[in-house]
Amino acid sequence: MRLEDQLANYTDQLLVGQLPDELPAELEREARITRQLHAIIAPDTEMKADFRSRLNHSVMDEFEQAQRQHRQTRQTRKNILPFKLMSVQGLSAAAAILIVLVGAIAVFSDPGDDNPAPVGTTPEISIEAFAGFVVIGLVVVVGLYFFNRRQS
Amino acid sequence: MTSDASDEHLVKQAQTGDREAFLTLYNRYLKKVYNRVKSRIPPQDAEDVTQDIFIAVARSLPNFEQRSRFNTWLYTIVNRQIADYYRRYYRTNENLSVSLEAQEEEGIEIAVSDDENVDEKVLLQQALQELPENYQEIILMRFADGLSFAEIAEARKQTLEATKSLFRRAIQALNAKVDRDVL
Numbered sequence: 001m002r003l004e005d006q007l008a009n010y011t012d013q014l015l016v017g018q019l020p021d022e023l024p025a026e027l028e029r030e031a032r033i034t035r036q037l038h039a040i041i042a043p044d045t046e047m048k049a050d051f052r053s054r055l056n057h058s059v060m061d062e063f064e065q066a067q068r069q070h071r072q073t074r075q076t077r078k079n080i081l082p083f084k085l086m087s088v089q090g091l092s093a094a095a096a097i098l099i100v101l102v103g104a105i106a107v108f109s110d111p112g113d114d115n116p117a118p119v120g121t122t123p124e125i126s127i128e129a130f131a132g133f134v135v136i137g138l139v140v141v142v143g144l145y146f147f148n149r150r151q152s
Numbered sequence: 153m154t155s156d157a158s159d160e161h162l163v164k165q166a167q168t169g170d171r172e173a174f175l176t177l178y179n180r181y182l183k184k185v186y187n188r189v190k191s192r193i194p195p196q197d198a199e200d201v202t203q204d205i206f207i208a209v210a211r212s213l214p215n216f217e218q219r220s221r222f223n224t225w226l227y228t229i230v231n232r233q234i235a236d237y238y239r240r241y242y243r244t245n246e247n248l249s250v251s252l253e254a255q256e257e258e259g260i261e262i263a264v265s266d267d268e269n270v271d272e273k274v275l276l277q278q279a280l281q282e283l284p285e286n287y288q289e290i291i292l293m294r295f296a297d298g299l300s301f302a303e304i305a306e307a308r309k310q311t312l313e314a315t316k317s318l319f320r321r322a323i324q325a326l327n328a329k330v331d332r333d334v335l
Binding site: 002003004005007008011012015029030032033034036037038039040041047048051054055058059060062063064066067069070071 | 166169171174175178182183186187190191199202203206207209210211212213214215272273276277280291292294295296298300301313316317319320323324326327330
């Protein structure tokens with residue numbers, strides 16, 4: 001049998017109150033520490049009744065108080081946060097739309113000096129540039145979405 | 153509230169203000185926590201520290217987001233409170249030893265406790281406190297929580313052999329620490 005198994009058996013026997021089997025000499029120091037641990041960590045020690053009763057009261061009081069405080073905090077947040085959230089949402093949505101609009105205007109109104117669009121014709125659109133602005137707008141919107149989820 | 157409900161379910165219920173759910177959780181862990189505290193702190197202070205732990209749990213429960221298991225979160229609070237206790241203990245003892253030295257210098261006779269058992273116990277508790285987390289945990293799971301090696305293996309997602317080997321290494325480390333502290 002492995003030494004680990006022997007020490008584990010020894011511990012099991014000690015904990016159930018049996019007289020443990022004799023161990024080989026190389027486990028003697030470990031057995032001593034195990035016995036000391038068993039002596040200081042006696043799992044069957046009962047708590048004193050007055051301590052238990054005092055503890056029950058103070059813990060349950062604290063639980064009630066913490067719940068009351070938490071409800072109050074949530075209520076306060078509910079009253080204040082919607083306004084804040086709406087402001088953040090509104091501003092972010094406006095920023096996203098603005099980015100896309102500015103991008104669209106810039107692309108449509110400035111075809112480039114080298115190759116100006118003839119009068120009365122539709123200017124050439126750089127799809128890549130336009131897509132870039134759309135992507136930036138989308139990133140802002142997605143960021144806003146995750147921000148909202150976190151807040152709620 | 154049924155006493156066999158999972159911790160996760162009880163936590164959710166308790167977070168909505170359900171007293172019974174919290175009481176079930178509290179009763180489920182009280183003895184384990186008390187045993188853990190008793191094993192690491194002198195008996196005269198074990199009750200106060202146990203009370204501090206459960207007060208902290210009641211206070212923090214509304215903000216517990218269940219990103220970890222409840223017992224992991226709870227034992228983190230236990231460890232933190234015990235560490236706080238020892239910080240206070242060492243600070244007080246430093247002051248105490250300074251004041252004892254002052255008394256000795258002034259020739260005042262000091263009564264010294266010759267209770268070897270108390271010394272041995274405190275030594276072992278302090279050595280246990282200084283072990284790496286996984287060593288402390290396996291010793292406490294076996295001695296304080298009363299879990300069998302098979303249950304510990306399951307909880308730690310290890311084989312039984314690996315669990316027993318870890319237990320032996322933990323005992324060896326504790327033995328080495330106690331020997332070092334005695335010398």
